[in-house]
Amino acid sequence: MSETPKIRLRGLRKAFGEKQVLDGVDLDVRPRHSMVLLGGSGSGKSVTVKCILGLIPPDEGVIEIDGQDVAKLSRRERAALFDRTGMLFQNGALFDSLPVWENVCFKLLAQRRLTRRAARDRAAEVLAQVGLAASVGDLWPAELSGGMQKRVALARAIAAQPDIIFFDEPTTGLDPIMGAVIDGLIVDCVERLGATALSITHDMASARRIGDDAAMIHKGRIVWTGSAETLGHTGHPMVDQFANGSREGPIQMELRR
Amino acid sequence: MSRALDLLALVGRAAFAALGGAGRIAIFALVGLSHLVRPPFHARQFWRHFVEIAYFSLPVVALTALFTGMVLALQSHTGFSRFGAETALPSLVVLSITRELGPVLAGLMVAGRIGASMAAEIGTMRVTDQIDALTTLSTDPMRYLVAPRLLAGTLALPPLVVVADILGVFGGFLIATLQLGFVPQSYLDATWDVLEAMDVISGLVKAAVFGFLIALMGCWCGYHSRGGAQGVGQATTRAVVAASILILAFDYVLTAAFFKQ
Numbered sequence: 001m002s003e004t005p006k007i008r009l010r011g012l013r014k015a016f017g018e019k020q021v022l023d024g025v026d027l028d029v030r031p032r033h034s035m036v037l038l039g040g041s042g043s044g045k046s047v048t049v050k051c052i053l054g055l056i057p058p059d060e061g062v063i064e065i066d067g068q069d070v071a072k073l074s075r076r077e078r079a080a081l082f083d084r085t086g087m088l089f090q091n092g093a094l095f096d097s098l099p100v101w102e103n104v105c106f107k108l109l110a111q112r113r114l115t116r117r118a119a120r121d122r123a124a125e126v127l128a129q130v131g132l133a134a135s136v137g138d139l140w141p142a143e144l145s146g147g148m149q150k151r152v153a154l155a156r157a158i159a160a161q162p163d164i165i166f167f168d169e170p171t172t173g174l175d176p177i178m179g180a181v182i183d184g185l186i187v188d189c190v191e192r193l194g195a196t197a198l199s200i201t202h203d204m205a206s207a208r209r210i211g212d213d214a215a216m217i218h219k220g221r222i223v224w225t226g227s228a229e230t231l232g233h234t235g236h237p238m239v240d241q242f243a244n245g246s247r248e249g250p251i252q253m254e255l256r257r
Numbered sequence: 258m259s260r261a262l263d264l265l266a267l268v269g270r271a272a273f274a275a276l277g278g279a280g281r282i283a284i285f286a287l288v289g290l291s292h293l294v295r296p297p298f299h300a301r302q303f304w305r306h307f308v309e310i311a312y313f314s315l316p317v318v319a320l321t322a323l324f325t326g327m328v329l330a331l332q333s334h335t336g337f338s339r340f341g342a343e344t345a346l347p348s349l350v351v352l353s354i355t356r357e358l359g360p361v362l363a364g365l366m367v368a369g370r371i372g373a374s375m376a377a378e379i380g381t382m383r384v385t386d387q388i389d390a391l392t393t394l395s396t397d398p399m400r401y402l403v404a405p406r407l408l409a410g411t412l413a414l415p416p417l418v419v420v421a422d423i424l425g426v427f428g429g430f431l432i433a434t435l436q437l438g439f440v441p442q443s444y445l446d447a448t449w450d451v452l453e454a455m456d457v458i459s460g461l462v463k464a465a466v467f468g469f470l471i472a473l474m475g476c477w478c479g480y481h482s483r484g485g486a487q488g489v490g491q492a493t494t495r496a497v498v499a500a501s502i503l504i505l506a507f508d509y510v511l512t513a514a515f516f517k518q
Contacts, residue, residue, distance in 0.1 A: 050389070053389075053392070053393055054392070055389050055392060055393075079395065082393070082395060083395050085393065086393070087390070087393040089386045089389070089390055090386075091385060091386060093385060093386040093387050093389065093390040094387075095382075095387055095390070096381075096387075097305075097378070106394050106396070107394040107395055107396070110297075110394060110395060110396045110401075111395060112297065156394075
């Protein structure tokens with residue numbers, strides 16, 4: 001008997017005005033595996049993740065987490081479910097008005113799971129896991145470089161030890177070395193926590209490093225799923241064109257000349 | 258006929274849009290307020306905003322009130338002297354300041370300072386995904402961002418208005434005694450004789466309402482800002498303009514309610 005997917009999407013649809021962004025997304029994410037969702041800009045990757053996280057209500061479709069239909073859960077049950085998730089936003093989305101250590105332990109403090117003194121210690125511990133010194137905890141987000149902000153955002157995503165983590169373009173805007181460092185940290189954190197991960201990226205090197213499985217979304221539909229190792233030589237013309245960054249192929253950019 | 262109907266339709270649409278907007282703001286306010294009576298409450302956020310409003314707005318409110326009291330004494334004396342009614346000056350200054358000018362001017366100054374800053378901060382949080390981040394960190398943005406600001410605005414304006422009242426009356430006293438020839442003790446006696454508790458209380462109630470409205474419009478405009486830096490800028494402007502108009506409108510409503518003959 002096959003294992004229940006950690007995340008299961010069926011027929012997910014979402015439109016903004018006239019624009020149909022998601023047009024029937026079907027996707028399974030296996031427990032304790034890392035799935036990478038690929039796709040061009042505007043293909044619906046971020047909207048898919050925001051629908052799963054409850055940030056955007058879908059127009060139609062089913063979202064199941066651990067076999068539970070999220071739409072049928074009570075407010076309390078849904079809150080409990082999302083307590084077990086973590087999210088790394090593309091731009092970090094760190095809170096400017098709080099020092100780094102409070103950002104890292106925000107969830108634990110908000111839920112009164114730790115005292116402020118214990119949260120400081122916990123923040124130092126988690127910052128160490130992402131390769132940052134405890135002294136960084138006393139800085140403000142505006143004082144950090146892009147790479148450090150990403151690492152702090154990663155620390156915040158994992159601080160409450162979630163069992164599902166979402167990563168939105170984790171390496172965007174970073175130099176290749178820092179990108180590889182962040183990817184390595186993501187892999188370490190996901191393995192250490194035994195978590196399930198769903199990452200959005202269009203960085204192929206990053207996708208191969210962090211993904212076990214991969215899926216490609218195009219015009220609001222999943223057009224391919226398979227092993228992340230095969231990216232670039234999947235035999236699927238759309239995926240291979242995307243992975244190899246080729247202008248020639250079935251994906252045509254709508255450019256005015 | 259058809260032009261008249263078009264005009265009617267236009268007015269109707271505008272009226273429905275205005276009512277819809279007012280309804281959405283009212284629901285937003287009720288949701289924010291509901292978090293004040295349901296734990297947990299973010300006391301640190303409340304205290305941060307209370308200090309920002311009540312303490313850091315003190316200089317601007319104090320100076321505004323002081324100069325307004327001085328100008329009021331000068332202008333009123335010019336008018337009253339034409340009718341030989343200069344002795345009414347202390348009454349006019351204290352009643353104008355405590356009933357109207359103290360709360361309204363403090364409200365307008367705080368609307369410019371705090372309403373704009375709240376809209377800009379929350380608007381920036383909106384366009385940089387920080388509000389979404391709050392949700393993913395199991396924190397209701399209305400509870401964390403809106404409820405503490407609404408309470409801080411409501412509680413911080415009254416003490417500011419007490420200061421504005423004192424300095425406004427003091428400004429009038431300075432001009433009256435140093436420039437217009439009033440005897441200090443007589444001026445103070447006349448001020449105390451005419452002042453009633455309701456004059457001060459009505460001003461403080463107005464202050465609390467204005468503080469709530471400033472925070473509400475700052476939060477509402479920031480929370481619904483869209484589209485990057487330009488959107489945040491527009492939200493900031495809208496927050497200040499809307500709060501200022503609401504302050505003047507509610508000033509009339511509250512004055513009518515308190516001093517209806």
